[in-house]
Amino acid sequence: MSIKPRLSRGLRDLLPDTMLARQRLIDTVREVYETYGFAPLDTPAIEYLDVLSGSAGAEAQQSIFRVSNPEEEELGLRFDLTVPLSRVVSQYPEVTLPFRRYQVSQVWRADKPHPGRFRQFTQFDLDAVGAPCGTADTEILAAICDSLSAIGVGPYEVRFSSREILNLLLRHASISADRAEDVFRVLDKLEKIGIEKVKLELTNGYRDESGDMIPGLGLGDDQVSAIERFLSIQGTDRGDVLQQLRSLFADIETSAEQLDVIESISSDLDTLGYGSDRVALDVSIARGLAYYTGPVFEAVLLDAPQFGSVFGGGRYDNLVARFGGPPIPATGASLGVDRILAAMEHLGKVRPAKTPAEVLVTVMDGGLRQECLQLAFELRRAGIRTEIHVGSGRLGKQLKRADRLGIPYAILMGTNEAEQGVVTLKQMEVAHQAGGAITQHEDWKAARFGQREVSRADIVQTLASLLGRD
RNA sequence: GCCGACGUAGCUCAGCCGGUUAGAGCGCCUGAUUGUGGAUCAGGAGGUCGAUGGUUCGAAUCCAUCCGUCGGUACCA
Helix, strand or coil: CCCCCCCCCCCCCCCHHHHHHHHHHHHHHHHHHHHCCCEECCCCCEEEHHHHHCCCCHHHHHCCCEECCCCCCCEEECCCCHHHHHHHHHHCCCCCCCEEEEEEEEEECCCCCECCECCEEEEEEEEEECCCCCHHHHHHHHHHHHHHHHHCCCCEEEEEEEHHHHHHHHHHCCCCHHHHHHHHHHHCCHHHHCHHHHHHHHCCEEECCCCCEEECCCCCHHHHHHHHHHHCCCCCCHHHHHHHHHHHCCCCCCHHHHHHHHHHHHHHHHHHCCCCCCEEECCCCCCCCCCCCCEEEEEEECCCHHHCEEEEEEECCCCHHHHCCCCCCEEEEEEEHHHHHHHHHHCCCCCCCCCCCCEEECCCCHHHHHHHHHHHHHHHHCCCCEEECCCCCCHHHHHHHHHHHCCCEEEECCHHHHHHCEEEEEECCHHHHHCCCCCCHHHHHHHCCCEEEEECCCHHHHHHHHCCCC
């Protein structure tokens, strides 16, 4: 009885083509984060259940993967990187605050999988722990922009708001604080379901297309119209939005002071060249997370909005205090690596290659095997990613392999070349462009698409130059 | 979690009011072509028809349950 090769739902293998794109993405973002002077951290996948679950409600605990060990301790897989970070900061007094760290790691959630959403996925987080509201939040927003620019996924929009703005709304609309989470959750759906359904969900609920009853929150008409007035605050300019907020909340004593904090971040961003065209102050941003206390952030790709937010984050000034000790203010953001890769693939921004190799050195003549091997190592020592043919098989099979794996160049060195002290350099893609009309295979072969002879002595330099390595 | 649809080859699917050995296209492998990838041609591998139980002389086909996938919805730290 053989075992069927398979994976549990929501899990997947990352094959070489996926891994190559992923590693390039991660390298790019890491470079940005390190430019900001953030330091790397890694923590175990497994944490004590009480460490994980303190910040989460009963419902949230259901999506934690439980883990067992020989000691039968209560353990689980981490569901984000923020909670482990809070633990680390609390556990190691020697960590110097502010602790500015990045971490790229897998996390696990036992939710129902959706397209682009898995039970094991990767987050790339950037956080500053021990940093009060202000400069640190500006930096996080700027780093989000720089990361998205560096990745090259096309136009994007970073949106931010603040839990404090939303709290002002609650006061303005006379909504009690214990309804805050329910209200925020509905507001967060604005972009997805539209203002009319948001209003229904705030009041009496509605029946959706599938016949499901969506329960309402039972707010009054005055409260809903106050919320609607708030949500109608939209502007292409952060200054405009702030001005509208100031006038809407003018009746609330502390509002000016609270809005000054947002204005300061906005002004920082202006000074640094992050204009309203890519960092918008969007009052409908709420973020589902209960632990956010100040500015909240997200980012969407304008060419692929259906993928949702690729960055999410915010300020969480109370999370670290869970582990005892004084409150430590913190802010950060998380890049959804799997989600942004899915979007890039959708946008055709992922180069389809199944190997990092740039050159395949073919081996046609067993007598020249060692010469071919020497050439391959010369290329490698020059920093050129080189595969040498290691199996049996005719030249055709070797070239087919280069084609299949997406290796752009092949080197042919048989007796003909060896006698003349040259090698044949073949650029694989040429035949795809030039050979389409040829119907006779003999003609196809005779065309020698993309080939030229290069002196054996010059081939390393020639390839280095072609690949931009010189 | 709830509602609905659907599970047949690696992929997309046909077959299904029960009736011999279950098909196609694409992909894969081999060869024509041991110094040339594509196209073309010839050949080949690959399926306990999601699983289990039931009805029947006989089940991919009908029934039940379970599992899984997809869509919607809820949740999303």
